[in-house]
Amino acid sequence: MVAGTVKQHVLAGVRAAIIDLDGTMLDTVPDFHVAINGMRAEFDLAPISAEAIKLMVGKGSENLIRTVLALDFDTAGVEQRFEQAMDAYQRHYLAINGQFSTLYPDVEAGLAAMKAAGLRLACVTNKPIAFALPLLKQKNLDGYFEIVYGGDSLPQKKPHPMPLLQVCADFDLAPAKVVAIGDSSNDAQAARAAACPVLTVPYGYNHGHSIHDTDSDGIVNTLLEAAQFISMQN
Ligand SMILES: O=C(O)COP(=O)(O)O
Ligand SMILES: [Mg+2]
The missing domain is CATH 1.10.150 (DNA polymerase; domain 1)
Incomplete structure (x- = not known):
């Protein structure tokens, strides 16, 4: 699957997005x-x-x-x-924390476009919550998210589906209505196990493996492109 290719039908009915942090929003x-x-x-x-x-x-x-x-x-x-x-x-x-990290292109534009499309947003990261919250705030991203779960917020972290399923429960949405977006096989495996649709970005960290070898519903070049694909189906 090449970047910009998405199985668009799985995005029909999506009402919320779960966004990964390291390697997806910020180069940390x-x-x-x-x-x-x-x-x-x-x-x-x-x-x-x-x-x-x-x-x-x-x-x-x-x-x-x-x-x-x-x-x-x-x-x-x-x-x-x-x-x-x-x-x-x-x-x-x-x-x-955050001093040497930078936002990837079109992260803010992508989050803003998702919000404008009426999506509810959560951030699920394996980063400890004590690192994640101040980092999101420092980069002016905290306002986009109703929920943030760190790697130590719940008994299990990605690739376990627990944090994704918790967000679905918090939003009172079926997993099919909550798309996960991340840079690694952890995100994709968690989403598959939770039965959430999943999109990946090709620019982050995937343990040295190509994101093209990770099972997902599509690869998007940026979060803005993800927002555009979701909007097209809703
Ligand atoms: O801190 C990590 O191990 C990775 O964090 P992530 O889940 O935001 O990619
Ligand atoms: Mg990541």
Whole structure:
């Protein structure tokens, strides 16, 4: 499936959208890069590249920290240092949250177009909620969302369907009426498991895999293009 190709019939009747954060609205890898290397410096570990970190983002902070530590330590070594590393990482991340991150093209225009089309909006991210809320506010995106769930807001995070199903319940809408939009297989798998239609963007982080290999209902170049496809069917 090429970018800009969408199975448009699945968007008929859509009343709400669930938007992912990292890799979909904001290019946050530069923030991750600074925070991870700040943590690594405290452990006397050499800095790693932003490209390496890009491959590790998507499955929440715990997974990220374990993956980063595993570059230098065996499983027991990772677990021994995990708690201290998480503390250091969170401290570094909160100190710079948003400072090096940028919006992708047409994010605001896309969210505004979805709102104008009468869609209700939720943000579901695997980022901890304590990082996600101030970041959305700083980038002037918070006003678009009625609901924000972070990776630690509920007992399960994406690719589990729980946060998506929770949004459907909150909005009192059947999953078929709530489209999920994200940059990675986590978003697509969560949506498939929840029975929500799902669109992906090709510019984010997908664990080093092409988004074209991820099962979705279509790839959109921007959130604005997503809004246009949804509007055409409603
Ligand atoms: O922080 C992560 O692991 C990824 O966050 P996302 O779900 O917003 O892409
Ligand atoms: Mg993402």
